Amino acid sequence: MPNFRKLPKASSCPDVDWYIKLPLPTGRTFVCIGREKIKLDQIERTNAKGQIVNIARELGTNKENVQDLANNIKINGVLLDVQPPFVGTNDQLLDGFTRIESILRMGLEYWVFNVVEPKEGFTWSDVWNEIGLGANNHPPSKSATRGDFSKALSRWVSIQEQEPTQGQCVDWINNIPHSFSPEIVSNIARKVLKTQRSSNTVESVDSKSVVTKVRQELDHIADTTDILAFNISGNDTYYKRAAFDVLKSISNPKKNDQLGVGYTKDIPAEDMTAIRDEGLNQARIINELFETAFQLRMKKGDSFKLLDIKYMMPQIIDVETSLIPVE
Numbered sequence: 459m460p461n462f463r464k465l466p467k468a469s470s471c472p473d474v475d476w477y478i479k480l481p482l483p484t485g486r487t488f489v490c491i492g493r494e495k496i497k498l499d500q501i502e503r504t505n506a507k508g509q510i511v512n513i514a515r516e517l518g519t520n521k522e523n524v525q526d527l528a529n530n531i532k533i534n535g536v537l538l539d540v541q542p543p544f545v546g547t548n549d550q551l552l553d554g555f556t557r558i559e560s561i562l563r564m565g566l567e568y569w570v571f572n573v574v575e576p577k578e579g580f581t582w583s584d585v586w587n588e589i590g591l592g593a594n595n596h597p598p599s600k601s602a603t604r605g606d607f608s609k610a611l612s613r614w615v616s617i618q619e620q621e622p623t624q625g626q627c628v629d630w631i632n633n634i635p636h637s638f639s640p641e642i643v644s645n646i647a648r649k650v651l652k653t654q655r656s657s658n659t660v661e662s663v664d665s666k667s668v669v670t671k672v673r674q675e676l677d678h679i680a681d682t683t684d685i686l687a688f689n690i691s692g693n694d695t696y697y698k699r700a701a702f703d704v705l706k707s708i709s710n711p712k713k714n715d716q717l718g719v720g721y722t723k724d725i726p727a728e729d730m731t732a733i734r735d736e737g738l739n740q741a742r743i744i745n746e747l748f749e750t751a752f753q754l755r756m757k758k759g760d761s762f763k764l765l766d767i768k769y770m771m772p773q774i775i776d777v778e779t780s781l782i783p784v785e
């Protein structure tokens with residue numbers, strides 16, 4: 459049963475002794491020197507441009523549940539089963555960004571914080587990663603995602619004097635509380651290292667830069683030629699999308715020709731040839747599938763439909779019970 463305690467009045471904040479039964483947090487990179495009631499305007503949350511800086515989160519501070527959290531505090535009170543927000547002795551907020559935004563929205567001036575500082579041999583960045591990624595590894599908080607861990611691991615890898623091994627990256631992840639399976643942890647480490655090697659050996663491009671490069675180098679390309687940039691980085695979804703991009707281009711009356719150009723993203727130089735060969739093979743497979751569909755269209759005539767949805771699933775409870783024919 460969650461342990462909530464209501465605020466005495468709307469403008470008050472919890473007292474430090476409310477958390478008396480909750481042990482001070484311990485960490486690999488930090489020491490918690492105690493809990494304090496701190497004025498919120500003393501806490502550093504933003505950069506020079508006024509932007510909230512939450513480096514441990516891939517997408518920044520989660521704004522979706524700010525109002526819900528504020529309402530929960532007003533109605534149920536303060537949840538005392540989980541640690542209060544973390545702040546460094548340098549006044550930098552390290553965890554609890556959504557909570558603090560909710561509290562500020564309630565018009566409060568003070569809150570209780572765990573005050574921490576780095577252990578000898580560790581930096582504030584190390585502390586921020588451990589707390590920001592691991593402190594919310596419990597319900598009902600929003601746990602750090604794979605993307606959050608990937609972003610933080612990428613930062614760590616980039617500042618090492620030598621590229622760490624996959625095993626060292628796995629150890630780095632496992633030193634932070636998380637709920638990932640060993641397979642997921644291994645995949646995060648592998649993909650981060652692959653991306654890091656790619657950034658060191660391969661020029662990063664996107665579809666727009668590919669089109670620009672083609673126009674610059676092939677000055678004979680007519681304006682009516684649609685230049686299609688295909689990401690052939692190995693994800694099956696990319697190839698399927700490319701096939702329908704071609705169909706869409708063919709149906710465009712303003713274009714009378716198509717020019718396909720393959721490119722990769724986050725692929726190291728040593729893997730480039732194999733990825734390009736696989737991309738050409740996938741294109742061959744898709745062309746064969748299209749040829750089969752074309753021959754079937756010729757045989758069936760107008761009755762042939764590439765995407766032929768004949769039924770909808772029954773999903774409305776107590777209303778729909780059987781497959782619904784599409785008229």
